[in-house]
Amino acid sequence: MNxxxxxxxxxxxxxxxILTFQFGLPGFENEKEYIxxxxxxxxxxxxxxxxxxxxxxxxxxxxxDITTNYSFDLEEATIHALEIKDEKEVAVFxxxxxxxxxxxxxxxxxAPIVLNTTNKKAKQVILNNEDYLIRHLISxxxxxx
Amino acid sequence: xxxxxxxxxxxxxxxxxxxxxxxxxxxxxxKIGIRAPRNIDIIRGELRQDVSASNTEAVITNLDIFKKxxx
Numbered sequence: 001m002n003x004x005x006x007x008x009x010x011x012x013x014x015x016x017x018i019l020t021f022q023f024g025l026p027g028f029e030n031e032k033e034y035i036x037x038x039x040x041x042x043x044x045x046x047x048x049x050x051x052x053x054x055x056x057x058x059x060x061x062x063x064x065d066i067t068t069n070y071s072f073d074l075e076e077a078t079i080h081a082l083e084i085k086d087e088k089e090v091a092v093f094x095x096x097x098x099x100x101x102x103x104x105x106x107x108x109x110x111a112p113i114v115l116n117t118t119n120k121k122a123k124q125v126i127l128n129n130e131d132y133l134i135r136h137l138i139s140x141x142x143x144x145x
Numbered sequence: 146x147x148x149x150x151x152x153x154x155x156x157x158x159x160x161x162x163x164x165x166x167x168x169x170x171x172x173x174x175x176k177i178g179i180r181a182p183r184n185i186d187i188i189r190g191e192l193r194q195d196v197s198a199s200n201t202e203a204v205i206t207n208l209d210i211f212k213k214x215x216x
């Protein structure tokens with residue numbers, strides 16, 4: 001199937017790769033289907049594109065590439081909602097808020113996206129952990145400077 | 146919205162397995178106990194609103210930043 005995107009024009013996608021957020025994302029509760037698209041210029045980042053709305057596009061990244069010692073326990077509610085049977089089928093992403101430079105940009109470590117790679121069910125979970133910020137400066141990590 | 150008046154120590158049931166207990170009322174602050182199955186998310190409203198605001202800020206308006214990085 002083909003979908004419209006704001007930045008890549010019309011893109012052909014495999015419907016089996018569509019990620020389903022049963023309750024959407026906070027702020028975008030009615031947008032339940034997304035697709036991951038590569039951002040070729042920089043492989044650390046990917047695009048999370050709404051299937052329904054061309055203009056609804058997020059940049060996401062693997063939080064473990066940006067931070068050190070990032071870890072959290074999956075809550076029963078998440079395991080239940082995503083029907084997770086094995087931790088090997090879990091993937092975690094963090095939403096990036098882009099500013100003028102990458103160093104000034106932030107990633108949301110407080111509310112990561114958890115994906116069950118087997119059934120493609122996903123959810124943005126909100127952690128109780130006080131150590132993680134919704135707006136964590138990427139420049140605070142020496143790796144990206 | 147359904148609004149109920151409760152005193153400290155009183156409870157409300159939502160469905161069969163969610164119990165809300167008004168545990169203490171002191172000035173402007175109310176302490177609320179929640180007994181719910183573990184498969185239910187319980188999140189402070191302002192935290193969810195902040196995540197919602199952050200998501201709204203994160204919707205990308207241009208990808209030029211990545212072209213700069215490539216240079």
